[in-house]
Amino acid sequence: MLTRLRTLSLPLHGLATAGAFGLFQIARTRLDASYAASGYPVDYATGQLSFSAERLEGYYAVMTQAGTMAVYLRTQIIDFGFIASVLLLSALLGTLVSRAGGWARGLGLAAAMLGMAGAGFDALENLLSFVILTDPADIAPLMALTYSSGAAVKFALLTGAMGALALALLAAMGQGLRRLARRAV
Numbered sequence: 564m565l566t567r568l569r570t571l572s573l574p575l576h577g578l579a580t581a582g583a584f585g586l587f588q589i590a591r592t593r594l595d596a597s598y599a600a601s602g603y604p605v606d607y608a609t610g611q612l613s614f615s616a617e618r619l620e621g622y623y624a625v626m627t628q629a630g631t632m633a634v635y636l637r638t639q640i641i642d643f644g645f646i647a648s649v650l651l652l653s654a655l656l657g658t659l660v661s662r663a664g665g666w667a668r669g670l671g672l673a674a675a676m677l678g679m680a681g682a683g684f685d686a687l688e689n690l691l692s693f694v695i696l697t698d699p700a701d702i703a704p705l706m707a708l709t710y711s712s713g714a715a716v717k718f719a720l721l722t723g724a725m726g727a728l729a730l731a732l733l734a735a736m737g738q739g740l741r742r743l744a745r746r747a748v
Contacts, residue, residue: 565657576655580655590648593645604621612718623700663739666730667734670728671728673723673724681718681724691713
């Protein structure tokens with residue numbers, strides 16, 4: 564798939580990437596609004612990385628008492644749209660930057676693959692949250708550990724993707740400067 568994306572015409576590839584970024588922003592905005600409306604008592608990273616059944620049960624108890632668990636469940640469903648946008652943006656942006664060649668090629672493709680893998684772990688984490696939500700007052704410690712471990716891997720992969728993308732952009736800029744210098748001579 565990544566090889567196919569690299570064969571798109573440059574204008575089409577750029578347009579598709581811009582469109583994916585727009586979809587990402589729309590999905591992020593809707594997800595953030597729904598998350599806030601759910602009344603989840605901590606930020607999502609703190610909640611996802613709790614590694615504790617007791618803490619998760621406490622977070623869910625707050626929403627149960629507030630009557631917002633249905634909103635939180637809807638938020639988990641909305642998150643799948645966000646995950647799809649991350650996957651699409653990762654593939655398109657990584658392959659777009661990889662077109663510069665040189666180091667940018669490998670780094671851009673690495674950014675795409677890491678971002679897509681991160682999106683996969685985000686989907687796995689969401690699926691695990693649905694299992695947890697079947698009985699949010701009695702979460703098995705192993706389930707909480709598995710859920711938080713999936714989130715930790717997700718965050719690590721997405722951080723790696725952003726780092727690889729930043730390096731790919733620097734490499735692409737270096738490639739561009741070298742080409743300009745050769746033309747000037």
